[in-house]
Amino acid sequence: YVVKTNASEIDYVARLVRRVHRNHQIKVLIVDDSSSFRLYLQQLLSTHRYQTLEAANGEEALKVLQQHPDIRLMLTDFHMPKMDGQTLIAQARRHFDRNQLGIIGMSDQSAPITSAKLLKAGANDFIAKPFLIEEFYCRITQNIETLEFIHFMRDSAVRDFLTQLYNRRYLFDVGTKAYTHAKAQNSGFAAVVVDIDHFKQVNDTHGHFIGDRVLQHVAKAMQKSTHKEDLLVRYGGEEFCLLIHGERASEHLAEELERIRRAIAELEVPNGNEVLKVTASLGATVNKTSSLSAMIDIADAALYLAKTEGRDRVRI
Numbered sequence: 001y002v003v004k005t006n007a008s009e010i011d012y013v014a015r016l017v018r019r020v021h022r023n024h025q026i027k028v029l030i031v032d033d034s035s036s037f038r039l040y041l042q043q044l045l046s047t048h049r050y051q052t053l054e055a056a057n058g059e060e061a062l063k064v065l066q067q068h069p070d071i072r073l074m075l076t077d078f079h080m081p082k083m084d085g086q087t088l089i090a091q092a093r094r095h096f097d098r099n100q101l102g103i104i105g106m107s108d109q110s111a112p113i114t115s116a117k118l119l120k121a122g123a124n125d126f127i128a129k130p131f132l133i134e135e136f137y138c139r140i141t142q143n144i145e146t147l148e149f150i151h152f153m154r155d156s157a158v159r160d161f162l163t164q165l166y167n168r169r170y171l172f173d174v175g176t177k178a179y180t181h182a183k184a185q186n187s188g189f190a191a192v193v194v195d196i197d198h199f200k201q202v203n204d205t206h207g208h209f210i211g212d213r214v215l216q217h218v219a220k221a222m223q224k225s226t227h228k229e230d231l232l233v234r235y236g237g238e239e240f241c242l243l244i245h246g247e248r249a250s251e252h253l254a255e256e257l258e259r260i261r262r263a264i265a266e267l268e269v270p271n272g273n274e275v276l277k278v279t280a281s282l283g284a285t286v287n288k289t290s291s292l293s294a295m296i297d298i299a300d301a302a303l304y305l306a307k308t309e310g311r312d313r314v315r316i
């Protein structure tokens with residue numbers, strides 16, 4: 001049975017087609033004790049190019065979730081041997097919150113209480129069996145889109161729009177954990193503040209638009225010259241903060257920072273027929289005083305020294 005499509009649904013179909021092109025990256029776990037029903041769902045989902053995994057009961061499902069923490073959506077039946085859907089959802093929610101893993105409960109309507117039980121246990125949505133194929137696809141798509149939207153909003157809240165680096169909020173959230181860990185382990189940890197030299201002049205001479213482009217290029221250059229496990233954020237206007245942990249924070253810190261300084265100094269930012277060059281000063285500390293913010297203050301004082309001594313240099 002197919003619902004007749006009207007004009008307003010054409011838009012929906014177009015969106016669905018665009019979506020299907022991205023679905024091959026999305027893992028969906030199907031949990032049902034009926035192998036024929038699993039096969040049916042698997043076929044529906046592969047038509048829309050989702051990657052599917054299967055489990056025959058709650059216990060199996062928990063194991064699969066553990067092995068594949070990147071599963072985005074779980075469809076689960078209510079009545080199953082060993083562990084039912086309600087218990088499965090409650091257990092799964094101890095490790096994956098509803099913005100991380102979407103869960104859709106599925107059961108027949110003979111006992112409406114089952115939908116309430118599954119939702120109360122932590123399901124995001126419910127589909128009554130038997131269902132219209134179109135309702136099935138709508139619910140899957142909408143749940144995935146809601147999760148993607150939440151992910152986008154969460155990421156936007158901790159990212160700087162201009163440079164796409166993390167922002168100050170992220171620095172104090174994730175950085176504080178890294179700082180606390182390094183302090184407890186007595187392992188290497190460095191806080192570094194990087195500030196572009198005479199950046200006001202770039203704006204005054206070439207305008208804010210070019211100033212923005214310089215910031216983007218400097219951010220890219222720094223990202224390239226830092227390690228993946230380091231935390232680099234845009235700290236303020238033309239200031240960046242970098243947290244380095246492990247051995248590189250102690251033994252080779254000066255070399256490490258010198259590399260970053262050079263990467264910025266060697267940068268050529270295209271501007272019409274010419275190229276713009278900038279330099280930056282770096283201040284750093286490895287002294288894990290009372291807090292991350294106190295460390296950044298010390299790094300800032302070192303930066304001030306680098307500035308007064310002539311800029312385009314590193315001070316630790």
Ligand code: GH3
Pocket residue numbers: 162195196197198199200201203207208209210211212215236237238307311
């Ligand atoms: P110093 O070497 O002492 O750091 O000199 P400076 O000119 O870099 O420092 P100052 O603090 O006087 O000026 C920083 C400038 O950065 C002023 C501000 O307009 C500019 N700025 C801050 N954020 C942005 C931004 O997002 N885009 C652009 N284009 N400019 C920005």
Ligand code: MG
Pocket residue numbers: 032033034077078079080
């Ligand atoms: Mg069943």
Ligand code: MG
Pocket residue numbers: 195196238239
């Ligand atoms: Mg500054």
Ligand code: MG
Pocket residue numbers: 195196197198199200238
């Ligand atoms: Mg500056």
